[in-house]
Amino acid sequence: xxxxxxxxxxxxxxxxxxxxxxxxxxxxxxxxxxxxxxxxxxxxxxxxxxxxxxxxxxxxxxxxxxxxxxxxxxxxxxxxxxxxxxxxxxxxxxxxxxxxxxxxxxxxxxxxxxxxxxxxxxxxxxxxxxxxxxxxxxxxxxxxxxxxxxxxxxxxxxxxxxxxxxxxxxxxxxxxxxxxxxxxxxxxxxxxxxxxxxxxxxxxxxxxxxxxxxxxxxxxxxxxxxxxxxxxxxxxxxxxxxxxxxxxxxxxxxxx
Amino acid sequence: xxxxxxxxxxxxxxxxxxxxxxxxxxxxxxxxxxxxxxxxxxxxxxxxxxxxxxxxxxxxxxxxxxxxxxxxxxxxxxxxxxxxxxxxxxxxxxxxxxxxxxxxxxxxxxxxxxxxxxxxxxxxxxxxxxxxxxxxxxxxxxxxxxxxxxxxxxxxxxxxxxxxxxxxxxxxxxxxxxxxxxxxxxxxxxxxxxxx
Numbered sequence: 001x002x003x004x005x006x007x008x009x010x011x012x013x014x015x016x017x018x019x020x021x022x023x024x025x026x027x028x029x030x031x032x033x034x035x036x037x038x039x040x041x042x043x044x045x046x047x048x049x050x051x052x053x054x055x056x057x058x059x060x061x062x063x064x065x066x067x068x069x070x071x072x073x074x075x076x077x078x079x080x081x082x083x084x085x086x087x088x089x090x091x092x093x094x095x096x097x098x099x100x101x102x103x104x105x106x107x108x109x110x111x112x113x114x115x116x117x118x119x120x121x122x123x124x125x126x127x128x129x130x131x132x133x134x135x136x137x138x139x140x141x142x143x144x145x146x147x148x149x150x151x152x153x154x155x156x157x158x159x160x161x162x163x164x165x166x167x168x169x170x171x172x173x174x175x176x177x178x179x180x181x182x183x184x185x186x187x188x189x190x191x192x193x194x195x196x197x198x199x200x201x202x203x204x205x206x207x208x209x210x211x212x213x214x215x216x217x218x219x220x221x222x223x224x225x226x227x228x229x230x231x232x233x234x235x236x237x238x239x240x241x242x243x244x245x246x247x248x249x250x251x252x253x254x255x256x
Numbered sequence: 257x258x259x260x261x262x263x264x265x266x267x268x269x270x271x272x273x274x275x276x277x278x279x280x281x282x283x284x285x286x287x288x289x290x291x292x293x294x295x296x297x298x299x300x301x302x303x304x305x306x307x308x309x310x311x312x313x314x315x316x317x318x319x320x321x322x323x324x325x326x327x328x329x330x331x332x333x334x335x336x337x338x339x340x341x342x343x344x345x346x347x348x349x350x351x352x353x354x355x356x357x358x359x360x361x362x363x364x365x366x367x368x369x370x371x372x373x374x375x376x377x378x379x380x381x382x383x384x385x386x387x388x389x390x391x392x393x394x395x396x397x398x399x400x401x402x403x404x405x406x407x408x409x410x411x412x413x414x415x416x417x418x419x420x421x422x423x424x425x426x427x428x429x430x431x432x433x434x435x436x437x438x439x440x441x442x443x444x445x446x447x448x449x450x451x452x
């Protein structure tokens with residue numbers, strides 16, 4: 001068995017194991033209101049996925065969260081460059097990012113509810129979770145760029161664009177990839193949590209909130225499962241995109 | 257041409273350069289010799305503008321300067337040919353020129369390989385190819401031949417010497433034979449200065 005097939009077999013076995021544990025617990029509890037069985041949840045998810053509303057709602061939520069993640073990633077990159085270039089920027093931004101990272105999502109949501117419209121708030125919250133992670137990782141990547149290679153670039157008078165493309169970008173790429181890997185998860189979860197708290201129209205968060213409100217536990221599980229599956233798919237797609245962007249620079253730090 | 261005037265540099269208590277005077281005109285070749293840690297690399301770094309002296313001045317009258325460091329310092333994510341090409345135009349137009357230099361230094365098959373796939377000696381030759389490909393008017397060499405066996409070293413020195421085209425050369429080395437093979441005037445270290 002090759003390593004890919006073994007990985008797949010491991011993943012399937014793990015999935016089956018936990019599904020069995022879930023099924024067993026659901027049987028022990030014996031009340032769908034408290035803990036629905038995995039089969040019922042999957043059936044409900046399939047039913048939901050057969051409606052146009054489901055796709056409109058998930059697309060809107062994905063759009064909101066992705067807008068927050070992409071904007072925050074761009075801002076994080078920009079601020080990381082600024083931090084590397086200026087000591088003053090580093091001194092000013094470091095405590096700010098620490099505060100953002102340490103503040104509970106719920107506090108931000110409550111505060112932001114005063115300032116922002118419900119529809120925009122999940123965008124803002126998802127971005128807020130992503131920003132410090134991207135900033136910290138990319139800053140570290142820039143700082144850890146090999147000083148010896150930068151000396152070579154200096155001696156040979158390489159143009160700035162080339163130094164950026166050939167030295168900085170490949171050095172920072174693994175840090176950026178690691179940042180996105182964790183930031184996507186954070187951003188997605190925080191964005192959906194913000195939707196649950198602010199219940200904007202056409203949102204997964206609203207569906208989760210309403211499921212809880214009307215004690216439709218199977219729906220709650222089905223929407224939650226949808227969130228998990230979407231998170232996995234989005235993470236895979238984004239990482240594949242980054243890998244493709246970095247493919248022109250193979251080997252060393254930029255090698256997959 | 258490269259010129260250092262009254263260069264002084266100390267690292268804490270340790271004085272490395274004490275009023276160093278040095279002029280290497282075009283076509284001039286000198287070799288800096290002395291015990292390890294005496295300041296050969298430091299002087300090269302000062303001449304290249306990578307290290308600021310405490311006092312004194314450096315004048316480099318050259319459009320193109322090349323430095324072969326003790327370590328190969330290659331971009332790990334670029335192939336050998338791409339590493340050489342990175343100091344040329346970094347486009348496909350100059351890639352054949354980069355590959356020619358690799359061939360001259362006996363790296364015919366190495367162009368498409370990444371540094372991690374090359375031995376230390378091969379990496380050092382890529383670094384030399386990079387320096388020579390940019391047709392330097394000033395060439396600074398910091399023990400560039402040390403990772404090579406004797407036969408290869410002689411061959412590489414011969415190739416480098418044949419293509420210097422009037423460059424001013426400063427070679428830091430422990431080997432008098434290398435200095436002579438490259439036809440360098442030898443400067444020995446003496447109490448904070450390299451003197452002929």
